[in-house]
Amino acid sequence: MNTPSHILVVEDEPALSDILRQYLEQAGYRATILNAGTHATETILETAPDLVILDLMLPGKDGLTICREVRAKSDVPIIMETAKVEEIDRLLGLELGADDYMCKPFSPRELVARVRAILRRSAPRDAREQANPHGIVLDENSWRATVGDEPLDLTRREFQLLQVLHRRPGRVYSRSQLLDFAFPENAAIIDRTIDSHIKNIRHKIKAVSGDWDPIRSVYGVGYSYEE
Template identity: 55%
Template sequence: MTSTARILIVEDEPKLVELLTLYLEAAGYACHAVYDGNHVDEALTSFKPDLMLLDLMLPGKDGLTICKELRQHSQLPVIMVTAKVEEIDRLLGLELGADDYLCKPYSPREVVARVKAVLRRYQPQAPAAASTTSGVHIDETRFLAQLDGVTLDLTPVEFRLFALMTHSPGQVFSRDQLLTLIYDDHRIVTDRTVDSHIKNLRKKLEAVRPEQEVIRSIYGVGYKFEEGSV
């Protein structure tokens, strides 16, 4: 992703939009603003953004609905914004598929840092070799993850977790290691964050293999994917 990436700002506070646009454009991004949730689809088609900064509370269609609908057909990076810090755990539990979450009030510089961090994850990579782990197929260039031939409907964070652990079956990953993968901008987040993502990922894996614990908890340490369990 280049510095000319396009950022769609979905926010109903004009002064905040103006401030965000100022900082993002100074960082080299092209910006387009939408103030009403009902106009997002049109902007997605006409502006073709590389990332969407999406407020939770909007006139018209709300941010939750927009993100859910988007994930039915697109893996466009999304940073969700909420005014309530207690909303973060609830948003994680809803498996919306957002790549990151911000709480108001926030620093415009923090927003720029988060945007850069998320876009880095989507930089084109050399095609990765297909996974040799039994029953698992990972294609990072196509954002495709399969277990026993069944395509998994994973969020971007769940995809990265699954790819990491299946690439090294049997290796125990601490929560700190997994959090570094999810949030590479060195913010402080709690263990509950990674536990929530793992819980949601497990549900999707159990739908394919209900009789097996594909991702195992190691008490007091973290998690591992055992090739022998697949």
């Protein structure tokens, strides 16, 4: 019998933390709640949970500080919560190393889905491949992309954009970050060009894989790649 994954929720709103605990436990996880940030870093490092859900605004110590401290010593997956949409751009800009971001109010079901996706990515590679028979393979030397055994007919810019997303599954990139990372040599490209390229990439992936779409849109922010 498999041991259920341990999810640590660092959230100071009792009503919300109780709802999250119920949803996580119903999904088969073991959930622990911390209602303040004071000793959160020590608890995370000592108990080594499988994933941390971390609120941005906490009494005692804020989520940004906790994330920095944890990332200096651990690669545990972290989902950050924030009550302000504009804070997401700030979090992305700081590149704290969080794996995902949720803006309050959010659906507990969606959070559980994000938890499941991140834990699946954290599994050993052979387990991931069994769970996802599609899989995208990028050959940077030949500029060739395949889904399974099927080639994707990507343009150079589409390949560069998918390459950035594919390197860090789960990381959310803003459009401006994608411009900087994927097309550093071309300052003339505008933000909305990213949307057009993403649309083309999705169409090409679906054309060879059925209805599989590994690119997630994050409203008001940008995109991430989900294996």
